[in-house]
Amino acid sequence: MESKFNRRLIIMGVLAFIGAALLVATVALTCTTLVALITGVDGLPQDLDVREVRGEHLENASIIHLTDQDLEQFPALDSVIRGDNRDPHPWKLEGSPNDDPDERTIGRAPVTGTEHLVLIESFGIDAKNPPYLEYNGAYYYIRTLIH
Template sequence: MEEDKKPGSRNRLRTVSLVVACGLAGIVAVALGLMLADALTLYAHESSGGQPMLYVMEQAEPGENRIVPLTEQDFADHPALDAVIRGEERNPSAWEWGMSDRRFIGGANVSYAESRALQDAYGPDRETWVYPHLEYEGAYYLVVTTWP
């Protein structure tokens, strides 16, 4: 009880609570700053006049790569992928000379957000940098997105 009456213990409690409050405010400020930087980066890319692209190649055999079966939900989530593989953007080229097991089947403009979503879903493995093969109706596809 006598310690509660001492002004030193109250000051220590105030100091600790002030340090904790400042630490939490700093963490929130850093998180908000990172979110703002990400939003500004996307805005700058979209305002640059360039347009990200989705390119799809068909491959005869997947080899030993990981295979991801495409579902109706995948096509609903990524309309550009649907347009290239099953729709109006599909325009298969001849099987490439020298690479007789691969051909370009089409491409489409996508937004930066869609490009990022496609890259996250179907991009290369971060350790091996090998792209998965997407399987749909017995055919195998590679998906590549580019930013200007």
């Protein structure tokens, strides 16, 4: 009789373990699905912020030279550097980020999550010391803003 009791206890323990594992998997899958539905398939909405720099910022900096093909590959970056999202105003000595006369924001453009990830892999935009991008003699650095 005691062996029947031990056998039942082992079977109940195994079933309880399987049930707990299924419960954890269900909760994890549900949370992942809800996050994906809330943020959308492509992630949170983001803006690409492009800043033009000159002067001391460029000393000892790593620089990536952009080509027309690079800009065609990244439509958001192209729209700020060459397109409709570029600020047409000239350099101002005041009102630039941190009141730095050698830095100015030239524009912002919406960017998809996929394009953001490709930009990070290509140019390291979220690194601590991101490289500067050069196009037609002007130097830029980029970052993304989540809103």
